[in-house]
Amino acid sequence: MEDRTIVVVGASSGIGRGIARRFIDAGALVLAAARRTDLLDTLVAEAGAGRAFQCDLLDEDAGERTADEIRRSSDCLDALVVSAGSAPLRRLADTSVDEWRSALETNVIGINRLVAGVLHLLRPESIVIIVSSETAVLPRSHLGAYGASKAALEHSIRQWREEHPWLRLTAVSLGATMPTEFGRHFEADVTAEALQAWSASGHNQQAFMDTEEVCDVLTDVMVTLLHAPSVGLHRLELRSPSPVAVDLKFLDEMRDA
Numbered sequence: 001m002e003d004r005t006i007v008v009v010g011a012s013s014g015i016g017r018g019i020a021r022r023f024i025d026a027g028a029l030v031l032a033a034a035r036r037t038d039l040l041d042t043l044v045a046e047a048g049a050g051r052a053f054q055c056d057l058l059d060e061d062a063g064e065r066t067a068d069e070i071r072r073s074s075d076c077l078d079a080l081v082v083s084a085g086s087a088p089l090r091r092l093a094d095t096s097v098d099e100w101r102s103a104l105e106t107n108v109i110g111i112n113r114l115v116a117g118v119l120h121l122l123r124p125e126s127i128v129i130i131v132s133s134e135t136a137v138l139p140r141s142h143l144g145a146y147g148a149s150k151a152a153l154e155h156s157i158r159q160w161r162e163e164h165p166w167l168r169l170t171a172v173s174l175g176a177t178m179p180t181e182f183g184r185h186f187e188a189d190v191t192a193e194a195l196q197a198w199s200a201s202g203h204n205q206q207a208f209m210d211t212e213e214v215c216d217v218l219t220d221v222m223v224t225l226l227h228a229p230s231v232g233l234h235r236l237e238l239r240s241p242s243p244v245a246v247d248l249k250f251l252d253e254m255r256d257a
Contacts, residue, residue, distance in 0.1 A: 001028035004226065005074040007066060008032055009055055009114065010084030012039035014180035015131060018215030019081055019222075024050045026223075031069055034084065057084060057110025058102075063117015070121055077121040079222060082111055083131040085149075089186045089194055092144040100145050107149035112156050119164070125229040128169040129222060130157060134239065136173065141201060142194035154235075161234070168225065168232045172218065175239040178208040207240040214238060 006023050010016030012034035024030045024047040032040045033055035040052035053069045055062050070077050086106035088099035111130060122128070135147035136154050157171045186194075217238065225233060 001026040001223070001226075004028040004078040005070065005076065006030050006079040006081065007070065007077060007118070008081045008083070009057070009066075010034055010082060010131075011043060011052075012036045014083065014182070014211060015174075015177070015215055015218070016081065016083035017043060018211060019083070019219055020050065021047055022215060022219040028078075029073055031066075031073075033066065033069075055114075057106045057114060060113070061117075062110065063114045065117075066114060067118050067121060070118065075121075076123055076126070077118055078126050078226060080115070080118060080122070080126075080128045081131075081222075082114065082129070085111075085131075085146075087143070087146040087182060087185075089142050089190050090145070091142055095145050103145040103149040104152070107146070108152045108156065111153060115160065115169075119167075122167065124166045124168070125226070126168065127222060127225050128167065129172060129218065130169070131172045131174055132157075134173055134175045134237075141197035142190065158234075168229075170225075170233045171235050173235065173237040174214070175237075176208045177211050177214050180211055209238065209240050 001023060004023075006020075006028050008016050008020040008023070008030060011020040011032035016034070017032075017039075020030050020032045020043060030050040032043055032050055032052045034040055035054060035056045037052060037054045040054075044050045044052050051069075051073070053065075055066060059065075084106075086102040088095060088103055090096075090099060115128060130153070132154050133147065133150045135143050136150035139147055154171050154173075157169055160167055160169055221233070221236065225231065
């Protein structure tokens with residue numbers, strides 16, 4: 001990967017951080033982006049390579065500023081990974097206008113404007129990996145705004161391929177994964193309410209995928225795609241295969257986060 005330039009948006013934690021670290025270790029030039037630059041600086045310091053810059057998908061010029069960061073080191077972009085988003089936890093009837101705006105402006109508008117901003121740096125050999133969610137097609141109580149935004153995101157991904165057939169853009173539909181910071185802003189009482197609703201509807205989570213294993217799979221898929229420029233992967237679904245009982249410590253971590 002020594003000759004590759006890779007941007008990872010959402011690299012401050014979870015899956016984004018894991019992918020960024022793996023590509024740094026593989027010798028790629030990794031531009032790690034997120035809102036929390038202190039965590040990005042820690043990632044770069046621990047890895048001994050890479051470059052960090054702040055990127056907030058709510059900023060109108062996030063795409064253009066990302067392109068400027070890329071041009072500081074390279075004239076093209078080999079891979080863009082987006083593993084960032086907004087996830088309000090609330091019943092639809094209780095979801096505020098601000099929560100709706102946060103989900104839609106981050107997960108739909110922000111990501112689409114980001115792709116538009118770096119489009120001129122992508123080549124037919126480049127890949128774009130955008131992390132979506134199983135809730136885009138599998139409704140789950142209290143995640144309505146989040147699921148709706150991800151459904152809109154996946155439609156826009158198909159639209160990008162319609163308008164730019166050469167663009168190798170993959171939507172990754174991701175099932176429940178731990179540990180991540182997905183629920184770090186969830187209120188404890190609302191989390192408990194959501195867990196009860198999932199159990200009552202038969203949608204309680206039976207098993208979680210391990211974050212490190214998900215990062216391994218996604219990194220291997222990306223490396224394979226970068227070495228197979230004639231192949232386009234339109235959608236990738238990752239789910240836990242096992243119906244084993246959930247380890248309660250994961251639910252405790254979610255509530256504590």
